[in-house]
Amino acid sequence: MGILDKIAEIEREIARTQKNKATEYHLGLLKAKLAKYRSQLLEPTKKGGEKGEGFDVLKSGDARVALIGFPSVGKSTLLSTVTKTESECASYEFTTLTCIPGVIDYKGANIQLLDLPGIIEGASQGKGRGRQVIAVARTADVVLMMLDATKGDKQRELLEAELESVGIRLNKPKPNIYFKIKKAGGLSFNSTCNLTRVDEKLVQLILHEYKIFNAEVLFREDTGADDLIDVINANRIYMPCLYVYNKIDQVSIEEVDRLARLPNSVVVSCNMKLNLDYLLDVLWEYLSLIRVYTKKPGQPPDFGDPIILRRGVTVEHVCHSIHRTIAAHFKYALVWGTSTKYSPQRVGISHTMHDEDVIQIVKK
Numbered sequence: 035m036g037i038l039d040k041i042a043e044i045e046r047e048i049a050r051t052q053k054n055k056a057t058e059y060h061l062g063l064l065k066a067k068l069a070k071y072r073s074q075l076l077e078p079t080k081k082g083g084e085k086g087e088g089f090d091v092l093k094s095g096d097a098r099v100a101l102i103g104f105p106s107v108g109k110s111t112l113l114s115t116v117t118k119t120e121s122e123c124a125s126y127e128f129t130t131l132t133c134i135p136g137v138i139d140y141k142g143a144n145i146q147l148l149d150l151p152g153i154i155e156g157a158s159q160g161k162g163r164g165r166q167v168i169a170v171a172r173t174a175d176v177v178l179m180m181l182d183a184t185k186g187d188k189q190r191e192l193l194e195a196e197l198e199s200v201g202i203r204l205n206k207p208k209p210n211i212y213f214k215i216k217k218a219g220g221l222s223f224n225s226t227c228n229l230t231r232v233d234e235k236l237v238q239l240i241l242h243e244y245k246i247f248n249a250e251v252l253f254r255e256d257t258g259a260d261d262l263i264d265v266i267n268a269n270r271i272y273m274p275c276l277y278v279y280n281k282i283d284q285v286s287i288e289e290v291d292r293l294a295r296l297p298n299s300v301v302v303s304c305n306m307k308l309n310l311d312y313l314l315d316v317l318w319e320y321l322s323l324i325r326v327y328t329k330k331p332g333q334p335p336d337f338g339d340p341i342i343l344r345r346g347v348t349v350e351h352v353c354h355s356i357h358r359t360i361a362a363h364f365k366y367a368l369v370w371g372t373s374t375k376y377s378p379q380r381v382g383i384s385h386t387m388h389d390e391d392v393i394q395i396v397k398k
Contacts, residue, residue, distance in 0.1 A: 040071050041071050044064055044071070047064055048061065048068070059236055062259040065263060066239075069264075069267060072200070073267060091133050091135045091148060094146055095143075096323060098146045098148065098173065098174045099174055099317065100176075100177050101113065101148060102180070102193065103180030103193070104182070104189055104192075107180045108281065108304045108305075110134070111280075111305065112149075112180065112278075112280070113134065115304050115310060116147070117138055118137070119136035119137070133149070133151075135148055138314065141340075142325055142342065145317070168202070171202065174273070175273070176321055177202070178317070181193075181277060181280065182279075182281055183279040183281045183282050184285055190277060202271050203270055203271065203273070205297075205298055207272065209261035209262075209265055211253055211257065212250070212252035213250070213252075214249065214250045215246060216250060220248055221237070221238055221241065221247070226252070227254070231259070232253070232262065236259060237262065240259060274320045275298060276298055276299075276300060276316060276317060276320055278300050278302055278313060279299060280303065282302065282303050283306050300316050322344055324347070325340035325341070325389055325390050326343060326390075326391050326392075327340050327392045328392075328393060329370075329392050331394060343387070347387055348383065348385060349364075349367050349381060349387065349395075350364075350383045350384065352395075356395075360395060364383055364395065365396045366382065366396050367380070367382075367393055367396065368393070368394040369385065369387070370392040372389075373388035374391075
């Protein structure tokens with residue numbers, strides 16, 4: 035029996051098992067087995083065979099965004115509209131067969147946008163180059179999920195399930211569970227809050243499935259067996275996802291209003307170029323990028339060429355992005371902007387920068 039058959043059998047078993055207090059241990063064990071088989075499917079143990087055609091693209095720019103969606107939802111049209119790259123668009127499925135990169139020049143930042151081939155149901159098991167597409171999506175900073183507004187929420191559910199099964203968790207925080215494998219001493223189980231969904235016996239069963247007998251587990255929040263399995267596997271990726279509903283010119287205004295009010299959702303029409311500027315605004319927020327302008331003594335700030343950094347960076351990060359030797363000779367910095375109480379304020383190397391701050395660095 036192959037891995038795919040084993041996965042299908044466990045999924046059937048989970049579907050027909052009633053969820054109650056008596057079956058929670060059995061379900062926890064099944065989920066652990068399922069996660070183990072899925073990770074084996076993603077990382078084949080045997081090496082060899084011919085090397086296939088390269089699929090991934092060199093990471094460039096300040097951030098990377100992956101376009102994921104079913105065939106013919108308008109991914110290539112969006113890429114051609116918001117970037118200078120032309121991706122072939124046609125009214126038949128699978129027009130795009132490989133990864134096509136484009137660059138969005140927005141607020142002085144270069145955001146790399148990857149147009150990936152459409153994925154189909156069963157992509158996580160390798161159907162329709164699905165595994166390569168999902169592997170590229172794992173390297174992105176944000177997933178832009180293109181959906182057809184005329185198809186409702188079915189596409190969204192299917193795509194979320196596909197990404198979930200390969201270890202990509204969308205718009206979810208990392209579970210607050212401390213886990214460490216020890217050499218001896220058995221299982222040390224603790225929690226800082228009341229646990230309603232797991233107990234020591236279930237944790238022990240799940241760890242035994244992974245052949246882990248000595249470990250330290252500390253729950254800092256009330257989470258379930260799925261989150262514990264994610265922590266044990268340690269190969270899960272937690273990333274923000276923006277749901278983009280295309281083709282809104284083909285549905286009623288009430289449906290557009292409903293879709294626009296859903297969390298993490300934006301409605302657009304690539305064909306009629308509707309709402310694309312708002313999409314870029316929201317994308318900028320999701321990427322958590324900020325612009326920092328530099329200033330030489332006695333001269334006006336250089337507003338033409340900002341330094342693009344992530345939200346929450348300090349003056350030290352700014353120094354490193356200009357030149358790696360500046361931080362060693364740093365004396366103090368003068369900062370103008372919203373991160374200071376008054377302008378200019380003399381700050382140290384650990385001061386946190388805000389968007390559109392101006393900085394002047396003084397060396398020793």
